[in-house]
Every structure is written in C-alpha cells, then in structure tokens.
Amino acid sequence: MSGYVVDMEGRFRLTKKPPFLTPGYQAVGQKLDDVKGIRKRVLLEKDTTYDVPLQPQQTVVQFNSTYLETTGRNERRRGDAVGWGLALGFVGLSVSNGIIFAIMRFITDFNIVYLSVCLILAFSMILLFFVPLINVLSTELLTTWHYPIRFNRKTRKVYVRQYNRKVEVYNWDELTFFIAYISEDRDIRAVTFDKDGETVTGMFALAFQNNVIDQSLISYFEFIRRYMEGDDQQLKEVKEAIRYIYPIHKKRETPLMSFKRLILNVLYYSHENIEYPERTFRFYPVTLVILPLLALRYVGRVISMLTSYQHCFSRQIEAECQIDPNDPYDLNKNLPEGNLEQRNQPIWKTVSYSVGIAIATIAMLFVGAFIIDMMGAVRPHGDYPSMVGKLWYVVSLGWLF
Structure with missing residues (x-):
C-alpha cells in the first residue's frame, strides 16, 4: 500500500500523525x-x-x-481500494461472526453479561478490520x-x-x-x-x-x-x-x-x-x-x-x-x-463493446469460482459447495424458475 497512498493523506485523520491510518510517506517536515x-x-x-x-x-x-x-x-x-475493501470487509465480517458463534457455542447459561461480552467483542473486531480501511476507502x-x-x-x-x-x-x-x-x-x-x-x-x-x-x-x-x-x-x-x-x-x-x-x-x-x-x-x-x-x-x-x-x-x-x-x-x-x-460511431459498435465487457466480466467471475472450487476440493473432510454451480445458477437465471 505504500505506493497507493504515496505522499497523500487520506480524508480522515484521528491523530496528528497516524501512520497506521495513513500508510505511505509522511514527508512534510522531514529532511x-x-x-x-x-x-x-x-x-x-x-x-x-x-x-x-x-x-x-x-x-x-x-x-x-x-x-x-x-x-x-x-x-x-x-x-483497487474499493475492490480489496470489499474482499477484506467480507473476511472481517466472517472472522467476527465465526469468533462470536464459537463463543456462544460454549455459553450454556446465556444472560445479559455474556451478550454484552459478545457485543463488545464484535465491535472490537469491526474496529480492528474497518477503521484503518475507512481512511483508504475515503480516497x-x-x-x-x-x-x-x-x-x-x-x-x-x-x-x-x-x-x-x-x-x-x-x-x-x-x-x-x-x-x-x-x-x-x-x-x-x-x-x-x-x-x-x-x-x-x-x-x-x-x-x-x-x-x-x-x-x-x-x-x-x-x-x-x-x-x-x-x-x-x-x-x-x-x-x-x-x-x-x-x-x-x-x-x-x-x-x-x-x-x-x-x-x-x-x-x-x-x-x-x-x-x-x-x-x-x-x-x-x-x-x-x-x-x-x-x-x-x-x-x-x-x-x-x-x-x-x-x-x-x-x-x-x-x-x-x-x-x-x-x-x-x-x-x-x-x-x-x-x-x-x-x-460518432455506429450503434453496433457500442452494443458489441457492451456485450464483450459483459462476457469478459462473467468469464472472470467463473475463473475465480473455479479456483475457489479447486481449493475447496483439497479439504480432507466435508462437502464444499460448488461456487461454479452457484454462479451458473445465477447467470442462467435458474432462480427465476
């Protein structure tokens, strides 16, 4: 990320010099x-x-x-920041939910104290993953x-x-x-x-x-x-x-x-x-x-x-x-x-470009889904849902029938 926010502060600054929120170069005032x-x-x-x-x-x-x-x-x-932010945000929420779910499985006497602990833990995880990300997303x-x-x-x-x-x-x-x-x-x-x-x-x-x-x-x-x-x-x-x-x-x-x-x-x-x-x-x-x-x-x-x-x-x-x-x-x-x-160009060129981009985007998604499925296939136990199958279900409009 050093090159991404090179010598430029993000929109938000919580402290005078927050290197953890503004990765890159704090050049002003230095030799x-x-x-x-x-x-x-x-x-x-x-x-x-x-x-x-x-x-x-x-x-x-x-x-x-x-x-x-x-x-x-x-x-x-x-x-790039938005794309990676979406990915990291998904990971952050998944990890937070996983930890909270694991804790609640071991709670036998569920009461307000345990609920408060879980909420504090969830909030802390959200801060851990998302506060540094907000500054980058603001760009x-x-x-x-x-x-x-x-x-x-x-x-x-x-x-x-x-x-x-x-x-x-x-x-x-x-x-x-x-x-x-x-x-x-x-x-x-x-x-x-x-x-x-x-x-x-x-x-x-x-x-x-x-x-x-x-x-x-x-x-x-x-x-x-x-x-x-x-x-x-x-x-x-x-x-x-x-x-x-x-x-x-x-x-x-x-x-x-x-x-x-x-x-x-x-x-x-x-x-x-x-x-x-x-x-x-x-x-x-x-x-x-x-x-x-x-x-x-x-x-x-x-x-x-x-x-x-x-x-x-x-x-x-x-x-x-x-x-x-x-x-x-x-x-x-x-x-x-x-x-x-x-x-001014013929309408058929505009349509061709649009269809080409749509096909290319779908192809990129299918390649990504296939790679995810390949990684899931090496798991020693359990059934791993097919991402290619789910994506095909959406693209082929199978959810309409």
Missing part, C-alpha cells in the same frame, strides 16, 4: 534523506532538454496553451472522479488536488523533481524545500509510474517539462505527442471506459508509449490466473465512479486558467485521433 519508503533518487533538471521521445501515457485530461491537466498518480489503480468513495494535477504555463503555477480534498498550489520554479525508487515501482516526485534547502515543505507525484526502466519516466517528465519551459515550437511538439484525451473532468467514466483504463495496467507495456495501445498490447497465458482479481478491481472501479462526483477548482484558480476561445492548441475542442470512443 528528504529521512523520508521512508524511497530507496533511491535520480535528480531531474528542469532547465535541461532531454533527448527522448515525448510520452503522455494517456494521462492528459485537458490541454491548451494556458494549462495542461493530467490525472493523479493512482488513477490507473482506481477501484475512492464519495470523492471526485479524478485527482487532477494542473500545470499553468502562463502563471507558472501547479495545482494539485490531494486525497484529503485540499488543493495545493506550487510555484513551478520552486519545484525540484526526481525519480523515486520505492518498494513496488518508480515514480516522479516534485518537492519544495524550506529555507535550509533540505526540509520538505511539500511533495506530490506525477501521474505516470512504472517498475521497468527510467527512460519512460524521463520521457514523461520531458513531456511535462517541455510544456512548461518550451517556446511555441516546443509547445507544438508537446501537442503533437498527445494522441488521447481522457475526458474525466467533464463526465463520469462509463463502464466501458473503466474496463479500458483497468487493462492499461495489465495487458500493456507501460514503459512503452501507451498513447498507441495497438503497439504496446501484450498478452500472456499467466494473465488468466489473475482474472478473479481483475474482476474484483473492475467492480471496485465502477462502484468508485458511481459514488463520486465532478471535481471543480475554486473560482480564483479558474480565473487564473482562462482559455482563449480561439486557442488552436485546445485539444478538448479538437480531439486527437486516439479518442475514437468520443466520436
């Missing part, structure tokens, strides 16, 4: 060398032009000559559709919406960037320092991360850096590098879009340029093993989107980000070639 979770750092220079291809990596939400807005770092993991439930990072080219400010609902404003010229090596992958951090040049006063992560090679991270950083530092010719280069606009700022993600965003992290080489997914698609048979987890993550993402709302910056920030109505660089008005799903 950068003392920040836990970062094994290695590679400095990135804002005044150096890196000779690498520009790779937006399908993170661009809005683009024009005034500002560039991207998703937050964990957008491609959206739904995906009843929150905004996305956590934007907006780079204003004209005011040279960066606006970052954090998990705790706060919008932090940074001066681009005061930011220091570096590649951070953490436990499960690598990302790009932006930090500001106190007057001593060592104590961290602010930190956030850019949208793209991977665990393979640094060059893809440098390509993404150069995409952002060249937008903020480049001249008009370089601005044109940045614009031409964008093939896809993710329109999460103005409309809720559809189930189809949720499915596409989910598989970006699974079936594509993220260290290549996934602006061109037809070139980066890779499928390995081992992927079939994790289908149940994908189904869980997909359901979690859909629930997360359905319970969330549109993000809006303050009037002051929007006033600083006024767009010229005739801006030739406004890609939200002139969608690039990668936004096929937003163009």
